Amino acid sequence: MKRVAARILLVDDNKELNKVMAEILQLSADVGEVLTLSEPKVAQDLIMNDTFDLVITDYSMPGMTGSELVRAVRNSGNQVRIIMFSVCMDENVFMQFELNEIQGAIPKNSPIDLVHKAVHEVLNNRPFFRFSRAS
Helix, strand or coil: CCCCCEEEEEECCCHHHHHHHHHHHHCCCCEEEEEEECCHHHHHHHHHHCCCCEEEEECCCCCCCHHHHHHHHHHCCCCCEEEEEECCCCHHHHCCCCCCCCCEEEECCCCHHHHHHHHHHHHCCCCEECCCCCC
8 A cells, every 4th residue: 555645844943944944854755745934933833733743853942942832732732743953962862751742853964865764664663763973
């Protein structure tokens, strides 16, 4: 049975990065539609009123952090799969989340194949975590 391509919401306050990441995501066979938002509060409202297969969110954003967005989504009872991505994605960031709050985490500077692998794994209900190496 062929799986329907996923509908993804990408949340990052950097609009240029959103554009590039959306293009990268569209190259994946797993991905159908990619919506991008630069305001996490708007994203929170959209997640509550629409259906997505996956949300990919930046960790550090003004007004509402990625972790605050995740908690708001989870507190509403929404179980959408979530990947956190950040320039400084390390174990300390990950430790802020409770079990099953997020299903994946990747650094923003990840190569395209790693982004695609993370999306593929999480969409198939397999956790995927890669952390930045310390310089």
